[in-house]
Amino acid sequence: MIHALSLILACQLAGELVTRLFGLPVPGPVFGMALLFVLMLASSQLATLVTPTGEGILRHLSLLFVPAGVGVMGHLAAIGAHGVGLALALILSTVLALAIGAAVFVGVSKLIGKGTQDA
């Protein structure tokens, strides 16, 4: 578990270094995720090693958003007078993006004849 955790943290660290060094518009952890994926592709032994710890962290992904969510509550007042406009924009655009994104995914998979999904 310590090996896997070290590997995950090292990937994040490498991601922070590379994105800052080259001024990439991507957060360090997202680059770290790509790096870990490449490493797992290169070595299935490594992939087996990191899997239980990785799945363990992700099992309660929701929990990790709680502190940021609590921070938001204090700033709800900052929305103030434009609350209705912002709320409408958030709700409608999220519904539209979900519907159009999923419909395009399904449409394109059917178009290229690989519509059957893996279990």
Added chain:
Amino acid sequence: MHDFTDIWSYLTETPLIWLTATLIAYLIGDRLAEAAGRAPLANPVLIAVILLAGLLWLTDTSYTQYFEGAQFVHFLLGPATVALAVPLWHQRRAVRRALLPIVAALLAGSATAVLSALAIGHAMGLTPQLMATLAPKSTTAPVALGISENLGGSPTLTAVLVIVTGIIGAIVVTPLMNALRIRDWRARGFAVGVAAHGIGTARAFQVNPQAGAFAGIGMALNAMLTALLAPWALGLF
């Protein structure tokens, strides 16, 4: 016997109490969500946040003080993002087969999220600063804050809009997809990752592992695309 106020003031100076409170509030939220049959509105993040905000208000605790303890949980967001490589690797064959749908859905979902939010904001008469604050709301928080700042928005308010968008996406995705009769877990997961970043991804993992893996990809790809798309889209309004 020590005075309770002495013990309380000692406890509030250590991270222990708010770290414990964060975990317990989440456990309560998760248990309630389970008891509600994972009904979309019973979102564990939303329940935990409301409980904690109430507790902070009752005990007159500042967010800075709360964060002393909560930072240990918050820190794990970075490693968790890296760990998204694990489900991605396990789904690698499914991902390779779906490359074209992924690219198409990314462009469509990302552009819809930014453009429709700005169009509605414009119609509702939002100020230019609020438009810049709103533009990156579907992408993951660290990217969204950077974009907002570059465009002249308010990063603090963007953080609020990002979290609220995530919770809306997590609540809406299941009933919406059922209503649209979209049963492909790849499509459902990918769309919620693009539209509602990590909070949507967390919801997808609760529903189906393949949906979770595809949501992670959607979130990561949209982080890159929104950085390019948002400045251009803002220029249109």
